[in-house]
Amino acid sequence: MRDDERHDGFATRAVHAGQAPDPRTGAHATPIHQTSTFVLGDVARGERLFAGDESGYVYSRIANPTVRAFEEKLAALEGAEEAVAFASGMGAIAALCLSTLRSGDEILFLGPLYGGTRGLFHDLLPRFGVTARRVDDDDLAAAVTPQTRMLYVETPTNPTLGIHDLRLVADVASTHGLLSVVDGTFATPYLTRPLEHGIDVVLHSATKYLGGHGDALGGVVAGSQELMDEVRLEGLRHVGAALSPSIAFLLLRGVRTLHLRMRAHCANARAIADAALGHPAVSAVHYPGLPDHPRHAVAASQMDDFGGMVALEFVHGRESAAAFLEALTLFDHAVSLGDVSSLACHPASTTHQVVEEELRLADGVTEGLVRLSVGIEDERDLVRDVRQALDRAARAEASLLPSG
Numbered sequence: 001m002r003d004d005e006r007h008d009g010f011a012t013r014a015v016h017a018g019q020a021p022d023p024r025t026g027a028h029a030t031p032i033h034q035t036s037t038f039v040l041g042d043v044a045r046g047e048r049l050f051a052g053d054e055s056g057y058v059y060s061r062i063a064n065p066t067v068r069a070f071e072e073k074l075a076a077l078e079g080a081e082e083a084v085a086f087a088s089g090m091g092a093i094a095a096l097c098l099s100t101l102r103s104g105d106e107i108l109f110l111g112p113l114y115g116g117t118r119g120l121f122h123d124l125l126p127r128f129g130v131t132a133r134r135v136d137d138d139d140l141a142a143a144v145t146p147q148t149r150m151l152y153v154e155t156p157t158n159p160t161l162g163i164h165d166l167r168l169v170a171d172v173a174s175t176h177g178l179l180s181v182v183d184g185t186f187a188t189p190y191l192t193r194p195l196e197h198g199i200d201v202v203l204h205s206a207t208k209y210l211g212g213h214g215d216a217l218g219g220v221v222a223g224s225q226e227l228m229d230e231v232r233l234e235g236l237r238h239v240g241a242a243l244s245p246s247i248a249f250l251l252l253r254g255v256r257t258l259h260l261r262m263r264a265h266c267a268n269a270r271a272i273a274d275a276a277l278g279h280p281a282v283s284a285v286h287y288p289g290l291p292d293h294p295r296h297a298v299a300a301s302q303m304d305d306f307g308g309m310v311a312l313e314f315v316h317g318r319e320s321a322a323a324f325l326e327a328l329t330l331f332d333h334a335v336s337l338g339d340v341s342s343l344a345c346h347p348a349s350t351t352h353q354v355v356e357e358e359l360r361l362a363d364g365v366t367e368g369l370v371r372l373s374v375g376i377e378d379e380r381d382l383v384r385d386v387r388q389a390l391d392r393a394a395r396a397e398a399s400l401l402p403s404g
């Protein structure tokens, strides 16, 4: 790190942190160190490296120079001492849980959660004696028991763009000596840096906005050096969901433009939310930037802007949601998010299909809900596309109404 790097602004860190010309060749771009293993030198050095008495690379499942550049960049953007990269967001979440929890521990979480995380918490971890319990934000402090070890939250939430108060989570965690964990995938460090609000660990599906181009899976966890050493030596080394050097190269390239892309995502999402508001085909527009969002004030206090995701609730359920999705031309019907290119999906039939219907409905994941990942195309074109598709959905709704 240069002496003044810690004072650099976000964009400068996004471009430079973790990356410098290769001292051996002068290569300006970070090389892809496509190697599984590293030469250890003599036996004494090999022993020192393996004992951790000397720092250096030994095997790419544990650390790799290209992956390291991505980890350093993310740590710099989150204001964390250290970051550890993984092959996917789920790999990161599972490794964090396996490194920090023991049989008998309980996770308290503020819902809803991404379906994959929910599956890990409810289907897999209980087999190993770790349980997870959902609580309402207002009941968090009262819900803590002697078994509670971790507080876990996503903000904004997937797919209905709910907002949780990071200060509340951090305060309850520090009062009770618990580990607070935030999945910041939807916000990215450009919009929210949970560690600045007292949170212990932030993690991301790097597959989304960090990579930003829809061509790479990855995950990352960031926090204190001590905790990340545990995560690397247990969750990464023993579970093995290591990020590959070639994918780290793509993610590094993506993160360098995160600030520029996020500005465009946020501006376009706001324009789409405004365009959909009051349209007869929709009964609700979920976007934390709208003044009547139930947690708009909390969002404004912990986000620098309101993100690139918008969810629309259609008056006549699946039929009109489907008519809307099929009428879109610039938004492709696909899961995932955070791509430069706009995407749209129907969570009830895709990302949240595995969640029991009752729970799904309680979380607002209805048959009429469509989630938009608004890309960085021209605002005018995206608004025109959404308007014509909303009109098409309204006509489909009209045809569903009894005639006369």
Ligand code: 3LM
Binding pocket: 088, 089, 090, 091, 114, 116, 154, 158, 183, 185, 186, 204, 205, 206, 207, 217, 218, 219, 335, 336, 337, 351
């Ligand atoms: C999706 N989400 O379309 P990976 N945390 C959050 C996420 O949204 C996701 C993950 C973690 C979606 C993926 S659904 C089949 C496709 C908030 C992923 C997991 O392991 O990198 O996919 O991240 O909502």
